[in-house]
Amino acid sequence: MAEILMNRQEVYSYLLDVFPELFPEDHSPYDVVSINPDEAVLAFQANETHLRPGGTVSGPALMTLADLAMYVVILAHIGPVALAVTTNLNINFMRKPSAGRLLGTARLLKLGRSLAVGDVTIASELEPEKIVAHASLTYSIPPQKS
Amino acid sequence: MAEILMNRQEVYSYLLDVFPELFPEDHSPYDVVSINPDEAVLAFQANETHLRPGGTVSGPALMTLADLAMYVVILAHIGPVALAVTTNLNINFMRKPSAGRLLGTARLLKLGRSLAVGDVTIASELEPEKIVAHASLTYSIPPQKS
Protein backbone atom coordinates (compact mmCIF):
# COMPACT_ATOMS: atom_id res chain seq x y z
CA MET A 1 0.00 0.00 0.00
CA ALA A 2 1.37 3.37 -0.99
CA GLU A 3 2.12 6.12 1.52
CA ILE A 4 0.07 9.34 1.46
CA LEU A 5 2.24 12.37 0.59
CA MET A 6 -0.41 15.10 0.25
CA ASN A 7 -3.54 15.59 2.30
CA ARG A 8 -6.95 16.79 1.13
CA GLN A 9 -6.17 20.50 1.45
CA GLU A 10 -2.77 20.22 -0.19
CA VAL A 11 -4.20 18.37 -3.19
CA TYR A 12 -7.01 20.88 -3.55
CA SER A 13 -4.64 23.86 -3.40
CA TYR A 14 -2.45 22.22 -6.03
CA LEU A 15 -5.44 21.68 -8.33
CA LEU A 16 -6.47 25.33 -7.95
CA ASP A 17 -3.01 26.26 -9.14
CA VAL A 18 -2.62 23.91 -12.09
CA PHE A 19 -6.23 23.72 -13.35
CA PRO A 20 -7.59 27.24 -12.83
CA GLU A 21 -10.20 26.67 -15.55
CA LEU A 22 -11.61 23.59 -13.75
CA PHE A 23 -11.12 24.92 -10.24
CA PRO A 24 -12.09 28.60 -10.19
CA GLU A 25 -11.52 29.60 -6.59
CA ASP A 26 -14.95 30.87 -5.76
CA HIS A 27 -17.28 28.44 -7.50
CA SER A 28 -15.55 25.23 -8.51
CA PRO A 29 -17.93 22.31 -9.14
CA TYR A 30 -15.29 19.93 -7.70
CA ASP A 31 -14.33 19.25 -4.10
CA VAL A 32 -11.79 16.83 -2.64
CA VAL A 33 -13.84 14.96 -0.02
CA SER A 34 -11.32 12.53 1.43
CA ILE A 35 -7.96 10.90 0.90
CA ASN A 36 -7.08 7.54 2.40
CA PRO A 37 -4.43 4.93 1.62
CA ASP A 38 -4.87 3.97 -2.05
CA GLU A 39 -8.21 5.82 -2.22
CA ALA A 40 -9.59 9.30 -2.85
CA VAL A 41 -13.12 10.69 -3.14
CA LEU A 42 -13.87 13.67 -5.38
CA ALA A 43 -17.28 15.37 -5.33
CA PHE A 44 -18.82 17.05 -8.36
CA GLN A 45 -21.78 19.39 -8.29
CA ALA A 46 -23.14 19.48 -11.83
CA ASN A 47 -24.38 22.84 -13.02
CA GLU A 48 -26.44 23.74 -16.08
CA THR A 49 -23.52 23.49 -18.48
CA HIS A 50 -23.06 19.82 -17.53
CA LEU A 51 -26.66 18.76 -18.10
CA ARG A 52 -28.32 17.22 -21.11
CA PRO A 53 -31.95 17.67 -22.12
CA GLY A 54 -33.98 15.80 -19.49
CA GLY A 55 -31.75 17.02 -16.69
CA THR A 56 -29.20 14.19 -16.70
CA VAL A 57 -25.47 14.78 -16.33
CA SER A 58 -23.57 14.50 -19.64
CA GLY A 59 -21.18 11.65 -20.42
CA PRO A 60 -18.20 13.99 -20.88
CA ALA A 61 -18.87 15.50 -17.42
CA LEU A 62 -18.72 11.98 -15.94
CA MET A 63 -15.52 11.18 -17.85
CA THR A 64 -13.95 14.39 -16.56
CA LEU A 65 -14.93 13.48 -13.01
CA ALA A 66 -13.38 9.99 -13.40
CA ASP A 67 -10.20 11.46 -14.87
CA LEU A 68 -9.84 14.03 -12.09
CA ALA A 69 -10.63 11.59 -9.27
CA MET A 70 -7.87 9.29 -10.54
CA TYR A 71 -5.51 12.26 -10.78
CA VAL A 72 -6.31 13.17 -7.18
CA VAL A 73 -5.51 9.71 -5.82
CA ILE A 74 -2.22 9.65 -7.77
CA LEU A 75 -1.20 13.15 -6.65
CA ALA A 76 -1.93 12.26 -3.04
CA HIS A 77 0.50 9.33 -3.29
CA ILE A 78 3.30 10.75 -5.45
CA GLY A 79 3.27 14.38 -4.38
CA PRO A 80 3.00 17.66 -6.27
CA VAL A 81 6.19 17.47 -8.29
CA ALA A 82 4.96 14.95 -10.82
CA LEU A 83 3.37 15.71 -14.17
CA ALA A 84 1.16 12.68 -14.74
CA VAL A 85 -1.01 12.29 -17.85
CA THR A 86 -3.81 9.88 -18.73
CA THR A 87 -2.81 7.27 -21.31
CA ASN A 88 -5.92 5.05 -21.21
CA LEU A 89 -9.45 5.53 -19.92
CA ASN A 90 -12.23 2.96 -20.18
CA ILE A 91 -15.68 3.81 -18.85
CA ASN A 92 -19.00 2.01 -18.61
CA PHE A 93 -22.09 4.16 -18.23
CA MET A 94 -24.77 2.32 -16.25
CA ARG A 95 -27.44 4.79 -15.18
CA LYS A 96 -28.33 8.35 -16.17
CA PRO A 97 -27.60 10.49 -13.14
CA SER A 98 -29.89 13.33 -12.21
CA ALA A 99 -28.43 16.70 -11.34
CA GLY A 100 -27.08 16.77 -7.81
CA ARG A 101 -23.85 15.99 -6.05
CA LEU A 102 -21.95 13.04 -7.50
CA LEU A 103 -19.06 11.26 -5.79
CA GLY A 104 -16.17 9.70 -7.71
CA THR A 105 -14.31 7.16 -5.58
CA ALA A 106 -10.87 6.37 -7.00
CA ARG A 107 -8.87 3.29 -6.00
CA LEU A 108 -5.16 3.04 -6.73
CA LEU A 109 -4.65 -0.55 -7.94
CA LYS A 110 -0.99 -0.18 -8.88
CA LEU A 111 1.49 2.62 -8.45
CA GLY A 112 4.61 1.75 -10.41
CA ARG A 113 7.59 3.86 -11.37
CA SER A 114 6.22 4.80 -14.79
CA LEU A 115 2.54 3.75 -14.76
CA ALA A 116 -0.33 4.06 -12.28
CA VAL A 117 -3.52 2.02 -12.70
CA GLY A 118 -6.78 2.45 -10.85
CA ASP A 119 -10.53 2.53 -11.11
CA VAL A 120 -13.21 5.09 -10.29
CA THR A 121 -16.77 4.35 -9.21
CA ILE A 122 -19.28 7.19 -9.66
CA ALA A 123 -22.58 7.40 -7.80
CA SER A 124 -24.94 10.05 -6.52
CA GLU A 125 -24.26 11.09 -2.93
CA LEU A 126 -27.91 10.37 -2.15
CA GLU A 127 -27.98 6.86 -3.67
CA PRO A 128 -24.47 5.48 -3.25
CA GLU A 129 -25.52 1.89 -4.01
CA LYS A 130 -26.76 2.78 -7.51
CA ILE A 131 -23.58 3.03 -9.54
CA VAL A 132 -23.82 5.59 -12.33
CA ALA A 133 -20.53 4.83 -14.08
CA HIS A 134 -17.35 2.83 -13.54
CA ALA A 135 -14.02 3.71 -15.14
CA SER A 136 -10.55 2.13 -15.33
CA LEU A 137 -7.60 4.42 -15.97
CA THR A 138 -3.89 4.32 -16.62
CA TYR A 139 -1.68 7.33 -16.03
CA SER A 140 1.86 7.71 -17.25
CA ILE A 141 4.20 9.09 -14.60
CA PRO A 142 7.26 10.90 -15.92
CA PRO A 143 10.65 10.02 -14.47
CA GLN A 144 11.44 11.94 -11.29
CA LYS A 145 14.59 14.03 -11.02
CA SER A 146 16.50 13.03 -7.94
CA MET B 1 -22.78 -1.49 -45.12
CA ALA B 2 -25.47 0.72 -43.65
CA GLU B 3 -27.44 3.22 -45.71
CA ILE B 4 -27.01 6.97 -45.06
CA LEU B 5 -30.26 8.53 -43.79
CA MET B 6 -29.08 12.05 -42.91
CA ASN B 7 -26.56 14.20 -44.72
CA ARG B 8 -24.00 16.58 -43.27
CA GLN B 9 -26.35 19.58 -43.01
CA GLU B 10 -29.22 17.55 -41.57
CA VAL B 11 -27.00 16.07 -38.85
CA TYR B 12 -25.58 19.48 -38.00
CA SER B 13 -29.03 21.08 -37.75
CA TYR B 14 -30.15 18.24 -35.50
CA LEU B 15 -27.14 18.71 -33.20
CA LEU B 16 -27.86 22.46 -32.96
CA ASP B 17 -31.33 21.54 -31.76
CA VAL B 18 -30.51 18.82 -29.24
CA PHE B 19 -27.15 20.06 -27.88
CA PRO B 20 -27.50 23.85 -27.80
CA GLU B 21 -24.81 24.07 -25.10
CA LEU B 22 -22.26 22.26 -27.32
CA PHE B 23 -23.42 23.78 -30.59
CA PRO B 24 -24.18 27.46 -30.02
CA GLU B 25 -25.28 28.68 -33.42
CA ASP B 26 -22.79 31.45 -33.91
CA HIS B 27 -19.57 30.03 -32.48
CA SER B 28 -19.66 26.28 -32.07
CA PRO B 29 -16.21 24.67 -31.82
CA TYR B 30 -17.57 21.63 -33.74
CA ASP B 31 -18.27 21.18 -37.42
CA VAL B 32 -19.53 18.14 -39.35
CA VAL B 33 -16.97 17.84 -42.16
CA SER B 34 -18.22 14.81 -44.07
CA ILE B 35 -20.48 11.79 -43.95
CA ASN B 36 -19.85 8.69 -45.98
CA PRO B 37 -21.04 5.09 -45.74
CA ASP B 38 -20.07 3.84 -42.25
CA GLU B 39 -17.89 6.93 -41.68
CA ALA B 40 -18.16 10.51 -40.44
CA VAL B 41 -15.60 13.25 -39.79
CA LEU B 42 -16.17 15.85 -37.08
CA ALA B 43 -13.86 18.87 -36.73
CA PHE B 44 -13.11 20.53 -33.40
CA GLN B 45 -11.48 23.93 -33.00
CA ALA B 46 -10.17 24.03 -29.44
CA ASN B 47 -10.52 27.35 -27.68
CA GLU B 48 -8.95 28.57 -24.44
CA THR B 49 -11.37 26.67 -22.22
CA HIS B 50 -10.20 23.39 -23.75
CA LEU B 51 -6.50 23.94 -23.21
CA ARG B 52 -4.20 22.82 -20.42
CA PRO B 53 -1.10 24.65 -19.21
CA GLY B 54 1.43 24.35 -22.03
CA GLY B 55 -1.21 24.90 -24.68
CA THR B 56 -2.23 21.27 -25.24
CA VAL B 57 -5.85 20.19 -25.66
CA SER B 58 -7.29 18.57 -22.51
CA GLY B 59 -8.15 14.88 -22.29
CA PRO B 60 -11.84 15.55 -21.57
CA ALA B 61 -12.03 17.74 -24.71
CA LEU B 62 -10.66 14.81 -26.76
CA MET B 63 -13.11 12.37 -25.12
CA THR B 64 -15.98 14.72 -25.92
CA LEU B 65 -14.83 14.91 -29.55
CA ALA B 66 -14.67 11.09 -29.78
CA ASP B 67 -18.11 10.74 -28.21
CA LEU B 68 -19.68 13.31 -30.55
CA ALA B 69 -18.01 11.95 -33.69
CA MET B 70 -19.40 8.49 -32.92
CA TYR B 71 -22.82 10.03 -32.28
CA VAL B 72 -22.66 11.77 -35.67
CA VAL B 73 -21.90 8.59 -37.61
CA ILE B 74 -24.74 6.77 -35.80
CA LEU B 75 -27.25 9.58 -36.38
CA ALA B 76 -26.34 9.69 -40.06
CA HIS B 77 -27.21 6.00 -40.38
CA ILE B 78 -30.27 5.67 -38.12
CA GLY B 79 -31.90 9.06 -38.58
CA PRO B 80 -33.02 11.78 -36.17
CA VAL B 81 -35.71 9.88 -34.31
CA ALA B 82 -33.39 7.79 -32.20
CA LEU B 83 -32.17 8.62 -28.72
CA ALA B 84 -28.84 6.82 -28.57
CA VAL B 85 -26.60 6.93 -25.48
CA THR B 86 -23.00 5.90 -24.90
CA THR B 87 -22.65 2.74 -22.81
CA ASN B 88 -18.88 2.17 -23.15
CA LEU B 89 -15.97 4.36 -24.20
CA ASN B 90 -12.32 3.29 -24.27
CA ILE B 91 -9.67 5.77 -25.31
CA ASN B 92 -5.90 5.68 -25.72
CA PHE B 93 -4.10 9.02 -25.62
CA MET B 94 -0.97 8.91 -27.77
CA ARG B 95 0.28 12.43 -28.33
CA LYS B 96 -0.45 15.80 -26.76
CA PRO B 97 -2.17 17.87 -29.42
CA SER B 98 -1.41 21.55 -29.78
CA ALA B 99 -4.24 24.00 -30.16
CA GLY B 100 -5.61 24.04 -33.68
CA ARG B 101 -8.22 22.20 -35.67
CA LEU B 102 -8.57 18.52 -34.78
CA LEU B 103 -10.43 15.95 -36.88
CA GLY B 104 -12.26 12.98 -35.34
CA THR B 105 -12.89 10.26 -37.92
CA ALA B 106 -15.57 7.82 -36.78
CA ARG B 107 -16.05 4.37 -38.32
CA LEU B 108 -19.22 2.38 -37.78
CA LEU B 109 -18.05 -1.20 -37.20
CA LYS B 110 -21.44 -2.65 -36.34
CA LEU B 111 -24.94 -1.21 -36.41
CA GLY B 112 -27.28 -3.67 -34.74
CA ARG B 113 -30.84 -3.27 -33.55
CA SER B 114 -29.89 -2.39 -29.99
CA LEU B 115 -26.13 -1.69 -30.05
CA ALA B 116 -23.79 0.27 -32.33
CA VAL B 117 -20.01 -0.20 -32.12
CA GLY B 118 -17.35 1.93 -33.75
CA ASP B 119 -14.01 3.62 -33.35
CA VAL B 120 -12.77 7.20 -33.65
CA THR B 121 -9.30 8.30 -34.69
CA ILE B 122 -8.28 11.83 -33.70
CA ALA B 123 -5.50 13.78 -35.37
CA SER B 124 -4.61 17.37 -36.12
CA GLU B 125 -5.82 18.55 -39.51
CA LEU B 126 -2.26 19.66 -40.28
CA GLU B 127 -0.60 16.35 -39.35
CA PRO B 128 -3.15 13.63 -40.12
CA GLU B 129 -0.59 10.83 -39.90
CA LYS B 130 0.27 11.59 -36.26
CA ILE B 131 -2.62 10.07 -34.34
CA VAL B 132 -3.41 11.99 -31.15
CA ALA B 133 -5.96 9.59 -29.67
CA HIS B 134 -7.94 6.50 -30.65
CA ALA B 135 -11.25 5.55 -29.06
CA SER B 136 -13.65 2.59 -29.25
CA LEU B 137 -17.28 3.21 -28.35
CA THR B 138 -20.54 1.36 -27.87
CA TYR B 139 -23.88 3.14 -28.05
CA SER B 140 -27.18 1.71 -26.92
CA ILE B 141 -29.99 2.33 -29.39
CA PRO B 142 -33.48 2.34 -27.90
CA PRO B 143 -36.22 0.33 -29.60
CA GLN B 144 -37.92 2.26 -32.40
CA LYS B 145 -41.65 2.81 -32.37
CA SER B 146 -43.15 1.66 -35.63
Added chain:
Amino acid sequence: MAEILMNRQEVYSYLLDVFPELFPEDHSPYDVVSINPDEAVLAFQANETHLRPGGTVSGPALMTLADLAMYVVILAHIGPVALAVTTNLNINFMRKPSAGRLLGTARLLKLGRSLAVGDVTIASELEPEKIVAHASLTYSIPPQKS
Protein backbone atom coordinates in the same frame (compact mmCIF):
# COMPACT_ATOMS: atom_id res chain seq x y z
CA MET C 1 -28.47 -5.64 -4.61
CA ALA C 2 -29.41 -8.68 -6.66
CA GLU C 3 -30.73 -11.90 -5.13
CA ILE C 4 -28.62 -15.08 -5.34
CA LEU C 5 -30.39 -17.76 -7.43
CA MET C 6 -27.68 -20.43 -7.67
CA ASN C 7 -25.17 -21.46 -5.03
CA ARG C 8 -21.55 -22.47 -5.47
CA GLN C 9 -22.26 -26.14 -6.23
CA GLU C 10 -25.11 -25.37 -8.62
CA VAL C 11 -23.00 -22.94 -10.61
CA TYR C 12 -20.11 -25.38 -10.78
CA SER C 13 -22.33 -28.25 -11.95
CA TYR C 14 -23.79 -25.98 -14.62
CA LEU C 15 -20.30 -25.01 -15.86
CA LEU C 16 -19.31 -28.70 -16.05
CA ASP C 17 -22.29 -29.23 -18.31
CA VAL C 18 -21.96 -26.25 -20.63
CA PHE C 19 -18.15 -25.90 -20.82
CA PRO C 20 -16.86 -29.49 -20.77
CA GLU C 21 -13.65 -28.38 -22.49
CA LEU C 22 -12.87 -25.84 -19.74
CA PHE C 23 -14.25 -27.92 -16.87
CA PRO C 24 -13.19 -31.54 -17.40
CA GLU C 25 -14.69 -33.32 -14.40
CA ASP C 26 -11.53 -34.86 -13.01
CA HIS C 27 -8.93 -32.16 -13.48
CA SER C 28 -10.42 -28.74 -14.16
CA PRO C 29 -8.05 -25.85 -13.46
CA TYR C 30 -11.05 -23.78 -12.26
CA ASP C 31 -12.97 -23.90 -8.99
CA VAL C 32 -15.87 -21.79 -7.74
CA VAL C 33 -14.66 -20.64 -4.33
CA SER C 34 -17.54 -18.53 -3.07
CA ILE C 35 -20.69 -16.70 -4.08
CA ASN C 36 -22.05 -13.75 -2.17
CA PRO C 37 -24.48 -10.95 -3.01
CA ASP C 38 -23.10 -9.20 -6.12
CA GLU C 39 -19.78 -11.07 -5.79
CA ALA C 40 -18.16 -14.36 -6.80
CA VAL C 41 -14.65 -15.75 -6.47
CA LEU C 42 -13.23 -18.17 -9.04
CA ALA C 43 -9.92 -19.94 -8.47
CA PHE C 44 -7.56 -20.93 -11.29
CA GLN C 45 -4.66 -23.33 -10.96
CA ALA C 46 -2.41 -22.64 -13.95
CA ASN C 47 -0.81 -25.70 -15.50
CA GLU C 48 2.04 -25.92 -18.02
CA THR C 49 -0.16 -25.04 -20.99
CA HIS C 50 -0.97 -21.69 -19.38
CA LEU C 51 2.62 -20.64 -18.74
CA ARG C 52 4.97 -18.48 -20.78
CA PRO C 53 8.75 -18.78 -20.87
CA GLY C 54 9.95 -17.66 -17.45
CA GLY C 55 7.10 -19.43 -15.69
CA THR C 56 4.57 -16.60 -15.70
CA VAL C 57 0.89 -17.11 -16.47
CA SER C 58 -0.06 -16.04 -20.01
CA GLY C 59 -2.24 -13.02 -20.74
CA PRO C 60 -4.91 -15.08 -22.48
CA ALA C 61 -5.15 -17.36 -19.41
CA LEU C 62 -5.79 -14.27 -17.26
CA MET C 63 -8.39 -12.96 -19.71
CA THR C 64 -10.15 -16.32 -19.65
CA LEU C 65 -10.19 -16.27 -15.86
CA ALA C 66 -11.68 -12.75 -15.86
CA ASP C 67 -14.30 -13.73 -18.41
CA LEU C 68 -15.31 -16.87 -16.48
CA ALA C 69 -15.38 -15.15 -13.08
CA MET C 70 -17.77 -12.55 -14.46
CA TYR C 71 -19.88 -15.30 -16.01
CA VAL C 72 -20.05 -17.04 -12.61
CA VAL C 73 -21.30 -13.96 -10.76
CA ILE C 74 -23.93 -13.35 -13.45
CA LEU C 75 -25.11 -16.99 -13.47
CA ALA C 76 -25.41 -16.95 -9.70
CA HIS C 77 -27.76 -13.98 -9.90
CA ILE C 78 -29.85 -14.78 -13.00
CA GLY C 79 -30.00 -18.58 -12.84
CA PRO C 80 -29.11 -21.34 -15.27
CA VAL C 81 -31.65 -20.60 -17.98
CA ALA C 82 -29.86 -17.60 -19.43
CA LEU C 83 -27.41 -17.63 -22.32
CA ALA C 84 -25.24 -14.61 -21.58
CA VAL C 85 -22.34 -13.58 -23.81
CA THR C 86 -19.49 -11.12 -23.35
CA THR C 87 -19.85 -7.96 -25.44
CA ASN C 88 -16.94 -5.93 -24.00
CA LEU C 89 -13.87 -6.78 -21.98
CA ASN C 90 -11.20 -4.32 -20.90
CA ILE C 91 -8.21 -5.56 -18.94
CA ASN C 92 -5.13 -3.96 -17.40
CA PHE C 93 -2.17 -6.23 -16.72
CA MET C 94 -0.19 -4.98 -13.75
CA ARG C 95 2.16 -7.71 -12.59
CA LYS C 96 3.39 -10.97 -14.09
CA PRO C 97 1.95 -13.74 -11.94
CA SER C 98 4.00 -16.79 -11.12
CA ALA C 99 2.46 -20.23 -11.46
CA GLY C 100 0.25 -21.06 -8.51
CA ARG C 101 -3.37 -20.59 -7.53
CA LEU C 102 -4.91 -17.32 -8.74
CA LEU C 103 -8.20 -15.89 -7.50
CA GLY C 104 -10.52 -13.86 -9.70
CA THR C 105 -12.96 -11.79 -7.62
CA ALA C 106 -15.93 -10.60 -9.68
CA ARG C 107 -18.22 -7.77 -8.59
CA LEU C 108 -21.59 -7.23 -10.21
CA LEU C 109 -21.88 -3.45 -10.65
CA LYS C 110 -25.14 -3.49 -12.59
CA LEU C 111 -27.57 -6.24 -13.49
CA GLY C 112 -30.08 -4.85 -15.95
CA ARG C 113 -32.61 -6.58 -18.14
CA SER C 114 -30.35 -6.77 -21.17
CA LEU C 115 -26.85 -5.86 -19.93
CA ALA C 116 -24.74 -6.82 -16.93
CA VAL C 117 -21.62 -4.84 -16.00
CA GLY C 118 -18.95 -5.77 -13.50
CA ASP C 119 -15.27 -5.92 -12.76
CA VAL C 120 -12.83 -8.68 -11.86
CA THR C 121 -9.70 -8.31 -9.73
CA ILE C 122 -7.08 -11.05 -10.13
CA ALA C 123 -4.39 -11.79 -7.55
CA SER C 124 -2.38 -14.73 -6.34
CA GLU C 125 -3.96 -16.54 -3.41
CA LEU C 126 -0.68 -16.15 -1.52
CA GLU C 127 -0.32 -12.38 -2.13
CA PRO C 128 -3.86 -11.01 -2.35
CA GLU C 129 -2.75 -7.39 -1.96
CA LYS C 130 -0.59 -7.50 -5.12
CA ILE C 131 -3.11 -7.16 -7.92
CA VAL C 132 -2.05 -9.02 -11.06
CA ALA C 133 -4.78 -7.79 -13.40
CA HIS C 134 -8.04 -5.87 -13.29
CA ALA C 135 -10.80 -6.25 -15.88
CA SER C 136 -14.13 -4.57 -16.60
CA LEU C 137 -16.73 -6.56 -18.52
CA THR C 138 -20.15 -6.18 -20.09
CA TYR C 139 -22.34 -9.20 -20.80
CA SER C 140 -25.41 -9.17 -22.98
CA ILE C 141 -28.32 -11.06 -21.43
CA PRO C 142 -30.86 -12.41 -23.91
CA PRO C 143 -34.56 -11.79 -23.26
CA GLN C 144 -36.10 -14.39 -20.95
CA LYS C 145 -39.09 -16.40 -22.05
CA SER C 146 -41.81 -16.12 -19.46
Added chain:
Amino acid sequence: MAEILMNRQEVYSYLLDVFPELFPEDHSPYDVVSINPDEAVLAFQANETHLRPGGTVSGPALMTLADLAMYVVILAHIGPVALAVTTNLNINFMRKPSAGRLLGTARLLKLGRSLAVGDVTIASELEPEKIVAHASLTYSIPPQKS
Protein backbone atom coordinates in the same frame (compact mmCIF):
# COMPACT_ATOMS: atom_id res chain seq x y z
CA MET D 1 5.42 5.38 -40.45
CA ALA D 2 7.68 2.80 -38.86
CA GLU D 3 10.22 0.78 -40.83
CA ILE D 4 9.77 -3.00 -41.19
CA LEU D 5 12.62 -4.90 -39.48
CA MET D 6 11.38 -8.51 -39.78
CA ASN D 7 9.49 -10.11 -42.63
CA ARG D 8 6.71 -12.68 -42.49
CA GLN D 9 8.99 -15.72 -42.31
CA GLU D 10 11.31 -14.16 -39.74
CA VAL D 11 8.42 -13.27 -37.45
CA TYR D 12 6.92 -16.75 -37.79
CA SER D 13 10.22 -18.46 -37.01
CA TYR D 14 10.63 -16.25 -33.96
CA LEU D 15 7.13 -17.15 -32.72
CA LEU D 16 7.86 -20.86 -33.15
CA ASP D 17 10.86 -20.35 -30.90
CA VAL D 18 9.32 -18.27 -28.14
CA PHE D 19 5.77 -19.66 -28.04
CA PRO D 20 6.19 -23.38 -28.71
CA GLU D 21 2.89 -24.12 -26.96
CA LEU D 22 0.96 -21.79 -29.30
CA PHE D 23 3.02 -22.55 -32.41
CA PRO D 24 3.70 -26.28 -32.52
CA GLU D 25 5.71 -26.71 -35.71
CA ASP D 26 3.51 -29.23 -37.45
CA HIS D 27 0.00 -28.10 -36.66
CA SER D 28 -0.15 -24.53 -35.36
CA PRO D 29 -3.59 -22.91 -35.69
CA TYR D 30 -1.86 -19.58 -36.42
CA ASP D 31 -0.22 -18.31 -39.60
CA VAL D 32 1.42 -14.96 -40.37
CA VAL D 33 -0.32 -13.93 -43.61
CA SER D 34 1.29 -10.58 -44.38
CA ILE D 35 3.35 -7.75 -42.98
CA ASN D 36 3.19 -4.24 -44.34
CA PRO D 37 4.16 -0.84 -42.99
CA ASP D 38 2.26 -0.38 -39.69
CA GLU D 39 0.10 -3.45 -40.43
CA ALA D 40 0.14 -7.23 -40.02
CA VAL D 41 -2.40 -9.96 -40.71
CA LEU D 42 -2.50 -13.13 -38.62
CA ALA D 43 -4.72 -16.08 -39.59
CA PHE D 44 -6.28 -18.44 -37.06
CA GLN D 45 -7.84 -21.78 -37.88
CA ALA D 46 -10.06 -22.65 -34.92
CA ASN D 47 -10.10 -26.31 -33.94
CA GLU D 48 -12.44 -28.19 -31.60
CA THR D 49 -10.74 -26.92 -28.45
CA HIS D 50 -11.56 -23.33 -29.46
CA LEU D 51 -15.27 -23.89 -30.05
CA ARG D 52 -18.25 -23.35 -27.78
CA PRO D 53 -21.51 -25.32 -27.90
CA GLY D 54 -23.22 -24.31 -31.14
CA GLY D 55 -19.93 -24.31 -33.05
CA THR D 56 -18.91 -20.69 -32.47
CA VAL D 57 -15.35 -19.65 -31.65
CA SER D 58 -14.84 -18.84 -27.96
CA GLY D 59 -14.21 -15.33 -26.67
CA PRO D 60 -10.82 -16.25 -25.19
CA ALA D 61 -9.72 -17.65 -28.56
CA LEU D 62 -10.58 -14.31 -30.18
CA MET D 63 -8.75 -12.38 -27.44
CA THR D 64 -5.68 -14.57 -27.97
CA LEU D 65 -5.82 -13.90 -31.70
CA ALA D 66 -6.04 -10.13 -31.09
CA ASP D 67 -3.16 -10.24 -28.62
CA LEU D 68 -0.94 -12.25 -30.98
CA ALA D 69 -1.76 -10.16 -34.06
CA MET D 70 -0.73 -7.03 -32.18
CA TYR D 71 2.45 -8.76 -31.03
CA VAL D 72 3.24 -9.69 -34.64
CA VAL D 73 2.92 -6.13 -35.93
CA ILE D 74 5.12 -4.85 -33.08
CA LEU D 75 7.78 -7.53 -33.59
CA ALA D 76 7.89 -6.77 -37.30
CA HIS D 77 8.69 -3.13 -36.53
CA ILE D 78 11.03 -3.41 -33.53
CA GLY D 79 12.84 -6.67 -34.30
CA PRO D 80 13.36 -9.90 -32.35
CA VAL D 81 15.40 -8.53 -29.48
CA ALA D 82 12.54 -6.92 -27.62
CA LEU D 83 10.47 -8.50 -24.87
CA ALA D 84 7.15 -6.68 -25.22
CA VAL D 85 4.18 -7.42 -22.95
CA THR D 86 0.53 -6.44 -23.12
CA THR D 87 -0.47 -3.83 -20.55
CA ASN D 88 -4.02 -3.09 -21.74
CA LEU D 89 -6.49 -4.88 -24.00
CA ASN D 90 -10.00 -3.71 -24.77
CA ILE D 91 -12.21 -5.82 -27.03
CA ASN D 92 -15.74 -5.51 -28.38
CA PHE D 93 -17.41 -8.72 -29.54
CA MET D 94 -19.85 -8.02 -32.34
CA ARG D 95 -20.79 -11.29 -34.01
CA LYS D 96 -20.41 -14.95 -33.10
CA PRO D 97 -17.98 -16.41 -35.62
CA SER D 98 -18.50 -19.88 -37.00
CA ALA D 99 -15.59 -22.28 -37.15
CA GLY D 100 -13.33 -21.55 -40.12
CA ARG D 101 -10.34 -19.39 -40.86
CA LEU D 102 -10.36 -16.03 -39.10
CA LEU D 103 -8.08 -13.10 -39.98
CA GLY D 104 -6.82 -10.63 -37.39
CA THR D 105 -5.62 -7.40 -39.01
CA ALA D 106 -3.41 -5.37 -36.67
CA ARG D 107 -2.66 -1.67 -37.19
CA LEU D 108 0.19 0.04 -35.40
CA LEU D 109 -1.21 3.42 -34.34
CA LYS D 110 1.80 4.53 -32.30
CA LEU D 111 5.23 3.03 -31.78
CA GLY D 112 6.95 4.96 -29.04
CA ARG D 113 10.08 4.21 -27.07
CA SER D 114 8.25 2.58 -24.17
CA LEU D 115 4.67 2.02 -25.39
CA ALA D 116 3.09 0.72 -28.58
CA VAL D 117 -0.62 1.23 -29.30
CA GLY D 118 -2.70 -0.38 -32.01
CA ASP D 119 -5.96 -2.02 -32.90
CA VAL D 120 -6.96 -5.39 -34.33
CA THR D 121 -10.01 -6.11 -36.47
CA ILE D 122 -11.13 -9.75 -36.63
CA ALA D 123 -13.31 -11.18 -39.39
CA SER D 124 -13.86 -14.47 -41.14
CA GLU D 125 -11.75 -14.88 -44.26
CA LEU D 126 -14.94 -15.68 -46.19
CA GLU D 127 -16.90 -12.63 -44.99
CA PRO D 128 -14.32 -9.88 -44.42
CA GLU D 129 -16.92 -7.11 -44.25
CA LYS D 130 -18.69 -8.67 -41.25
CA ILE D 131 -16.48 -7.72 -38.34
CA VAL D 132 -16.51 -10.33 -35.58
CA ALA D 133 -14.51 -8.42 -32.97
CA HIS D 134 -12.44 -5.25 -32.65
CA ALA D 135 -9.70 -4.79 -30.05
CA SER D 136 -7.42 -1.94 -28.93
CA LEU D 137 -4.14 -2.86 -27.26
CA THR D 138 -1.19 -1.27 -25.52
CA TYR D 139 2.13 -3.06 -25.23
CA SER D 140 4.96 -2.03 -22.96
CA ILE D 141 8.34 -2.15 -24.67
CA PRO D 142 11.32 -2.62 -22.37
CA PRO D 143 14.32 -0.33 -22.77
CA GLN D 144 16.77 -1.58 -25.42
CA LYS D 145 20.40 -2.20 -24.57
CA SER D 146 22.59 -0.27 -26.96
